[in-house]
Amino acid sequence: xxxxxxxxxxxxxxxxxxxxxxxxxxxxxxxxxxxxxxxxxxxxxxxxxxxxxxxxxxxxxxxxxxxxxxxxxxxxxxxxxxxxxxxxxxxxxxxxxxxxxxxxxxxxxxxxxxxxxxxxxxxxxxxxxxxxxxxxxxxxxxxxxxxxxxxxxxxxxxxxxxxxxxxxxxxxxxxxxxxxxxxxxxxxxxxx
Numbered sequence: 484x485x486x487x488x489x490x491x492x493x494x495x496x497x498x499x500x501x502x503x504x505x506x507x508x509x510x511x512x513x514x515x516x517x518x519x520x521x522x523x524x525x526x527x528x529x530x531x532x533x534x535x536x537x538x539x540x541x542x543x544x545x546x547x548x549x550x551x552x553x554x555x556x557x558x559x560x561x562x563x564x565x566x567x568x569x570x571x572x573x574x575x576x577x578x579x580x581x582x583x584x585x586x587x588x589x590x591x592x593x594x595x596x597x598x599x600x601x602x603x604x605x606x607x608x609x610x611x612x613x614x615x616x617x618x619x620x621x622x623x624x625x626x627x628x629x630x631x632x633x634x635x636x637x638x639x640x641x642x643x644x645x646x647x648x649x650x651x652x653x654x655x656x657x658x659x660x661x662x663x664x665x666x667x668x669x670x671x672x673x674x675x
Contacts, residue, residue, distance in 0.1 A: 488567075489559045491583040493575065495546050498556050502526045505568050509545035510537040521548040528568050555580060 492498060502508070507526040513536055515522025521544045527533040555578060559569040579586050588596065 488562060489557055489569070489583070491555050491557050491573075491578050491580055493555050493580060495542075495549075498558075499542055501558055501560070502570075505566065507568070509540050509542050511540050511544075511548075512536060513538050521545065524548055524554070524572055526570055531568070557583075 505528060507528045510525045510527040510533060511521045512523040512525060516538075521540050524545060525533065525537055527537045527539070549572075553575045554572045555575045557571045557573055557578070559567040561567055562569060574589065577585060577587050577589050587593075
């Protein structure tokens, strides 16, 4: 999970010092908090895309939610010789806090796996009845299909007439005058 340049911590003072050294402020994503509780946590840095989407909160609120959700912070002190603002809040159970190595799937992946197991063990509802015995015909489902089957096709409606000759398609092409056919495509000769 972590590289040589990244670290994992749950120490409040270490997180606060790292963020404040980079002018980072504790924040939550706008619209995710409930009454009196912080929502999705973020550290907002000046000059980044948090304007309008993040609400500032106190460090106390930040760490209360941090502990409530059993989070850890993965952060990078430097990247490519420059001070880095990289950080990510992750579930503590997914990482070994001593080594920074990944120890289990993320909560998202675990929930996906649980849902897949649940789907595979839940019997599926079938919408069709048992297959018809050999030689037996199934009855149509829709009322229109039943009507056609019981009474036969409606013979009162005359079949569609073929379009008149010499005209282009009614749907999308340009209509052509039979006398001038070909002249609009550049193949005909014009008066010189």
